[in-house]
Amino acid sequence: MYLLSFVLCPSIWSILVKVDPALQTPMYFFLSNFSFLEICYVTATIPRMLVDLYTLKGSISVLACATQMCFVLLLGGTECLLLTVMAYDRYVAICKPLQYSLFMNYNVCVQLVTASWISGIPVDVGQTYQIFSLHFCGSNRINHFFCDIPPLLKLACGDIFVNKLAVYVGAVVFCMVPFLLIIFSYGKIISNILRLSSAKGRAKAFSTCSSHLTVVVLFYGTASVTYLQSKPSQSEGMGKLLSLFYTILIPALNPIIYTLRNKDIMMALRNFQTKLLM
Template sequence: MDPVLQSPMYFFLANFSFLEICYVSAILPRMLMNLGTQRRISLVACATQMCFFLMFGGSECLLLAVMVYDRYVAICSPLNYPLVMNHRVCIQLVTGSWTIGIPVMVGHTYQIFSLPFCGPNQINHFFCDIPPILKLACGDIFVNEMLVYIVAVLFGMVPFLLILGSYSTIISVILKLPSAASRAKAFSTCSSHLTVVELFFGSVIITHLTSNIRLSEGTDKVLSLLYTILTPMFNPMIYSLRNKDVIKALRKLLCK
């Protein structure tokens, strides 16, 4: 509602916030219900949870890469920023982030739950994540493990490397700015995003690229809690409470 916050950066941040709500809602309510009632989750509910979790998680990876592109254009090409990041382009980037991963993740989930499960039907985990499900399969899971690697590379490593490459250019441009105030302002707009990227991508990549190393169940749980609960919990503080424009707009709204 505040005119100061009607920029592409905050448009992407608003979409990211909504995506985080969907991402957490796919896991946390069912997790709390299972922990409170000790009820087991059905096969269909487990597959549904995994499908939505993967779709929202993949979209979040792509949207984080889009957000760094916005910062890249704003800092490295400020005069062309209004032309490059116009409203139409912003909508196209957000729509692509939301939709590209849907067919991939639906097919990935179907492939995993097409495996034979002839042994125990309990997972020692907080929710239906890929590694604990694959541990229950009694057939050959080589193809599935390769698919896990491919999906992790496409939606995890590739965006992460693009983000790192963009930030290396951004930092080199910031260091060349003449005034210390300009450098501090530029760093402050990037530090929040970089913190979220490190927390989210680090835990996701470690969990899914090391699925065939057979990490201990305790390690799996800690890593999964990091990118499903702790990172989304810290994001509002990282992005909003440390942002002077957001705090100023909130004060204006509360005063009204």
């Protein structure tokens, strides 16, 4: 019971990486940042949704809506970049093991994580400003669980071609380009793994990548359909369902996906549980 509660709590997951010496490697450094990102991601949407469900009002100011959308975009872009960094880490570990400590030293890891967090800030702030500079007429009701670009554009009046183009460009830069880099990294990884003579070595290498691949497929699959959809008339129900997946369900599942298939994390969880109960 205690073990399951730790698995389900991303904040405990992050603390484990900080306090357990066995987890202080580049891979777990990236995973701790990823876990913290997921905490921020769900915090940007769930509290407001719970307040709306409790009060049954569902109203939000323009400033609060813009702030929420900006954070969702920023955190989503950061997740795309961080997943790419994690794929690169696996690529170096499997394809260039003798140079791993050189390529992935502490300073490089910090620089990669910092770049993932801050590179999207000017773009996302600019895109949020552009969206909320539009003229909105008619209904002021957003048919969505939170403030997101597609439902807001449906309320805008006049020509929004430039805004749609900006959304597509942003999605390509922060979603599709990182995704292609991940595919390239895993192409190299799989090619290298298949050349291993030991079946046990191949199984271990695939095991270290399977969790990351699962997260990539889940996140990119739903986010890409939402922001790269070709038809603006996509059903609103489907759009809301996909948004729930990549902003709430997937961030909640990610710590479980990474934990249950990782022996080091499971051992650290047991040790942490033992210390708490002593």
